[in-house]
Amino acid sequence: LISKLPASPENIFSKMSGLANRYNAINMSQGFPGFKSDDRLKELVYKAMKGGYNQYAPLAGIPELREEIVKKIEVLHGKKYHSDSEITLTAGASQALNSAISAFVHPGDDVIIFKPAYDIYEPIVKINGGIPVHIQLKGKEYTVDWNEVKTKISDKTRMIVINTPHNPSGTILSKADMLQLENLLKNTNIILLSDEVYEHIIFDGKKHQSASAFPQLSERAIVCASFGKTFHNTGWKMGYCVAPEILMKEIWKFHEITVFCVNHPMQRAFAEYLKDPETYLSLPQFYQEKRDYFLEQIKDTRFKVIPSAGTYFQLLDYSEITTESDILFAEKLVKEYQLASIPVSVFNINNQDLKQLRFCFAKENETLDKAAEILLKIG
Ligand code: PMP
Ligand code: GLN
Secondary structure, three states, X not given: OOOOOOOOOOOHHHHHHHHHHHOOOEEOOOOOOOXXXXXXXXXXXXXXXXXOOOOOOOOOOOHHHHHHHHHHHXXXXXXXXXXXXXXXXXXXXXXXXXXXXXXXXXOOOEEXXXXXXXOOHHHHHHHOOOEEEEEEOEOOOOEOOHHHHHHHOOOOEEEEEEEOOOOOOOOOOOHHHHHHHHHXXXXXXXXXXXXXXXXXXXXXXOOOOOHHHOHHHHOOEEEEEEHHHHOOOHHHOOEEEEOOHHHHHHHHHHHHHHOOOOOHHHHHHHHHHOOOOHHHHOHHHHHHHHHHHHHHHOOOOOOEEEOOOEOOEEEEEOOOOOOOOHHHHHHHHHHHHOEEOEEHHHHOHHHOOOOEEEEEOOOOHHHHHHHHXXXXXXX
């Protein structure tokens, strides 16, 4: 058998969650909330099922939900997408990312990916014959060197992938970053794939800079979002993407042959739920409190905090504690101390090891307390 997919090591999220289960550890590795999602939302799904919405939805999603999302984007970012031609409901952001890359990347095309990067972009690019072009984010602030980006752009560049707020670092792109990007991409045919799954999880009064908000970016951007991240139900696998009609038409061709449409009763529920903006506008404060609570509990450890401006991830630098590799140290933490995290090197160019672990703080405070006790014991 000749494998069609590029060789990849065991998926780090499956590995660390598997170890967490085996060693009965606190699981701060894979990114998912440890608390319940809103009962009202579940009741809305049940109501939709009871109400008979159990057959296929339209390919792009039900009009009621598409309209609610388009309204939300207009209010937040001032961009009006057409609900009938510029949005698609997908099986999580993952499917949106998959369709977007598959629809536009031809064999031999370059795709610029900033590292560390969420792990699915690169294999999707490769399976389509594309060539990932890596750019390492710089320093502990994980900033973009836009001059370097300029040197990596060529006639072969088909797409550039950005992710803000950023997994795993928790950093965000500023308005100045987005303007630099706009400047680099104007007068090119490069497509921007903007992964904004943590759009509503942003701290310290900062504003999420969506690609939708910048006219010269939105005209070439596919913006991906995830209800799993926003509404605490990653297991429902619901998300969407928005893009100009000319791009969305191509995405539909992929959507049609992969799922055709996604979960109908959940779409009904989200259409109703999204009518109350508090459901997502409350997230920055909610998660900022979680972040600050966790940081307060671990302030007397020798783990150094890499500031997190968004997402529900916190990077901790353990270089004062040991010189062990992050993979070995993460394994030791889960096996000997019952605390699971993610070693960041797996997302870096050449697995560069900066002695940083990623902790997901979307957990009940008592779980964060227990984790902090362990971290205090270690260093
Ligand atoms: N992009 C990033 C940066 C993520 O962290 C995740 C969530 N794991 C996804 C995409 C995928 O989102 P979903 O679970 O909605 O498919
Ligand atoms: N996005 C989640 C994370 O970064 C995990 C997704 C997955 O398990 N594949 O932890």
